[in-house]
Amino acid sequence: MPTNAIEVENLTKRFGSFTAVDHINFEVKQGEIFGFLGANGAGKSTTIRMLCALLQSSEGTARVGGNDINGAPERVKENIGYMSQKFSLYEDLTVEENINFYGRVYGLTYWDIQKRKEWVLQIANLRGREKSITGTLSGGWKQRLALGCAVLHRPKIVFLDEPTSGVDPMMRRRFWELINDLSAEGVTVLVTTHFLEEAEYCNDIILINAGKIVAGGSPKELKHNYIKNPILEVSSDNVIEAMARIEKEPWAIETSVFGTHLHVSVEDEIFARARIREILAANNIQCSQLDRITPSLEDVFIYLLDQETKKSAA
Ligand SMILES: Nc1ncnc2c1ncn2[C@@H]1O[C@H](COP(=O)(O)OP(=O)(O)O)[C@@H](O)[C@H]1O
Numbered sequence: 001m002p003t004n005a006i007e008v009e010n011l012t013k014r015f016g017s018f019t020a021v022d023h024i025n026f027e028v029k030q031g032e033i034f035g036f037l038g039a040n041g042a043g044k045s046t047t048i049r050m051l052c053a054l055l056q057s058s059e060g061t062a063r064v065g066g067n068d069i070n071g072a073p074e075r076v077k078e079n080i081g082y083m084s085q086k087f088s089l090y091e092d093l094t095v096e097e098n099i100n101f102y103g104r105v106y107g108l109t110y111w112d113i114q115k116r117k118e119w120v121l122q123i124a125n126l127r128g129r130e131k132s133i134t135g136t137l138s139g140g141w142k143q144r145l146a147l148g149c150a151v152l153h154r155p156k157i158v159f160l161d162e163p164t165s166g167v168d169p170m171m172r173r174r175f176w177e178l179i180n181d182l183s184a185e186g187v188t189v190l191v192t193t194h195f196l197e198e199a200e201y202c203n204d205i206i207l208i209n210a211g212k213i214v215a216g217g218s219p220k221e222l223k224h225n226y227i228k229n230p231i232l233e234v235s236s237d238n239v240i241e242a243m244a245r246i247e248k249e250p251w252a253i254e255t256s257v258f259g260t261h262l263h264v265s266v267e268d269e270i271f272a273r274a275r276i277r278e279i280l281a282a283n284n285i286q287c288s289q290l291d292r293i294t295p296s297l298e299d300v301f302i303y304l305l306d307q308e309t310k311k312s313a314a
């Protein structure tokens with residue numbers, strides 16, 4: 001068994017004259033949770049479909065579980081699980097019928113399907129709902145059923161394409177527990193998301209923008225490598241006004257709003273603290289808290305995407 005579950009080399013996809021995925025390279029280690037991050041249209045789904053041997057690459061290649069996506073597409077497909085962005089479940093079938101259907105698609109025997117069905121019902125917490133029509137289930141239930149169906153045949157590598165979009169935050173957290181359980185069993189999980197805070201749950205991450213990889217590493221490495229300046233968090237009931245005042249200052253390197261907080265990246269913490277207090281007081285903007293914080297991955301990604309925008313504007 002190779003040490004890397006996935007090895008991607010110059011993988012490229014062009015649709016006519018448009019390049020959706022542009023010479024990307026990365027490796028995914030066996031058993032890890034690998035996050036594939038990027039905004040809508042960045043090229044995540046196109047990459048996944050090439051890695052699942054569902055879409056031919058225009059250039060470059062990849063090995064998935066040791067099999068080349070161009071040379072041995074059928075071997076690739078047999079050894080992976082894939083949960084597409086649209087959850088590919090049959091809405092008019094019952095929960096049980098969907099499981100049976102996917103079991104047959106993967107070529108499992110009747111008895112294997114029975115055993116795996118019990119497992120899916122348990123992990124997806126769907127016991128008692130076997131006869132429910134899938135279309136009547138809420139997003140969170142469908143999502144877990146879709147994951148269960150994608151791993152019925154015990155693949156060693158699974159691709160999850162935006163599994164948490166359209167699912168409420170509570171269910172999203174539970175879904176990540178499920179992903180952790182799979183990883184603990186040695187399954188390699190490549191997951192895409194546009195919820196940046198979910199990247200914190202991954203062992204390694206890459207960030208893709210307009211088909212190109214912008215950065216990669218563990219969450220810790222990314223924070224360490226890209227965020228060198230102190231970040232101050234300003235809590236205020238009027239963050240918009242606070243931001244408008246602060247971002248004009250030459251010492252405020254970067255400002256961004258996170259709900260009722262403002263993150264300000266600065267050169268000199270002591271100086272900036274004093275100036276922020278002065279500016280807010282002078283403008284009658286209440287400030288309930290002012291703290292230096294550990295950067296989040298969102299700070300890192302905002303910084304990186306900002307750099308990209310500046311580059312393409314130049
Ligand atoms: N079959 C296709 N034909 C033409 N353009 C496509 C096709 N599939 C995707 N694209 C384009 O490629 C880009 C990347 O899409 P996609 O991989 O779906 O992004 P993501 O999953 O990151 O949101 C988008 O601009 C999208 O419109």
Ligand SMILES: [Mg+2]
Nearest residue numbers: 044045085162
């Ligand atoms: Mg997509």
